[in-house]
Amino acid sequence: MERRWVELLFKRGGIMLVTKQAVFKRFWYPVIPTAELSGEPKPFVLLDQPIALWLDSEGKPAAVEDRCCHRTAKLSLGKVVSGNISCAYHGWTFNSSGTCVSVPQQPNGSISGNYKVKSYQACDRYGYVWVCLGEPIAEIPNITEAADPNYRQIHEFYEPWNCAGLRVMENELDMAHPTFVHTATFGSEEHLTPDVMEFTETEWELHYRSVLGVANPAEQQQNLNIEQAETVRTIDGIWFLPFTVKLRIAYPNGLVHIIVNTMTPIDDSTSQMVQFCLRNDTESEAKTSDIIAFDRAVTLEDKRILETTDWDVPLDIAQEQHMLTDKPGIIIRRKIAALLKAHGEVEQTKVS
Known part of the structure; x- marks a missing residue:
């Protein structure tokens, strides 16, 4: 493993390995459902x-x-x-x-x-x-709807993925992949890119707004309480440095489906996916099991692709090619690079 790491460092430019930069120990990560600690x-x-x-x-x-x-x-x-x-x-x-x-x-x-x-x-x-693991430099991400009685919280996934958390964060804000990755769930061939892309940065966050045309298979129409094969998703996303994202997906009928995903870093090549959702509807309107099943299908479509990506992600954007819809990922990489610089660290570049 060490030999491969050395070879990769020489082969590529600057890359990010989460265990090699101490600043990542100063963030909060969800590690296990609290209910699992009721015994031993x-x-x-x-x-x-x-x-x-x-x-x-x-x-x-x-x-x-x-x-x-x-x-x-x-x-x-x-x-x-x-x-x-x-x-x-x-x-x-x-x-x-x-x-x-x-x-x-x-x-x-x-x-x-x-x-x-x-x-x-x-x-x-x-x-x-x-x-x-260290002295915190940021708070746990604030998900305001979790305390709102108009929303119900649904715990969805807790499992290891063989990929870097940064890849998943970029994917969550990438509105160009649904047409190709999510062909069986919501991707629409008629909408290759979002109609709207807007960005706002804060010290610890990236706020992202997009409007994307999507397709709705029968099971999703049931979950959304609509009878439309085509509709739009208005997505207000927040990326919380370093590996949490909140996607607030609003539909024309007033339904709001919020996905909160954290990729907790286990090591450089493995992350624990922790995902839950919040919705402003009731069990009688959409069954919890059906909601989880649909989101699971979407997630597995992502997992199939993301586990094939390199986990040593280059923060130097010149190391990979990009297009217009990659802007959220580029901002994320630049903010992480700035974080490392601010704390006296640089991404790994070579081994002497």
Whole structure:
């Protein structure tokens, strides 16, 4: 793996590898559905860092390095005892701050202050545990509709993809691919490009508005409560630096379907897709299972293509060719490049 990485660095210009730039550790990422922590600890790998997750005595998520300081066994193999995590090897027990609070073999002795494991900030948001490996430089993306009683939230996907999160972010704002990728779900041969493309940048976000003509197969007409084979999607998208996007899709009949997608970086070549949606309708108007099934079909069409792309994404736009509808992706790459520069980092260019 290391040899291939070196060869790629020489072969190409500047590329982005998420585990090689420390600034990515300073963002929040959803790592696991909170409901999955109701029992024993769970493992996860975030930016190449193995972590163990559990709920403390107050029901709040906790995250520590998945490595006991005693004999390096994985803490995620252990159990939760009174809101603390207990190692399966010798029973050493640690609180959410990573401090050892119990050594069964010395019940009456003092516990050394060196008996600690590294802990990380964790919180519950939108039904997922979010973790930051460093000192946060940005807030968790604010999805206002998640607190709006007029919207229902539907948890959709939680799975690893063999691609870079940046590729997925660009894809979400790419309105030229539906005609070719989403031929079975909503892509229209009559609408190769959007009728409207507008952009606004902030320090941590890119706001994108587009209007795209789409096709509606029978199952989608049922989900949308319409009887039209052709209609338009008005899309107000927000990309949150680095790997979260919110797509607010509005239809002429007043329905709003919001997709929130985060590609949590596991390592340089693998990302965990976390996706949920919000809709201003009810179960009686559109079944949750049908909504998930349709969005799943769309997502699998993307996955088939994106898993064939190079995961070492060049931030230097001269390294790939572009067209007009690639503008959101170009802005994203430039903002990430500016982030790295601002924090004293540059994308990898060569190995000496």
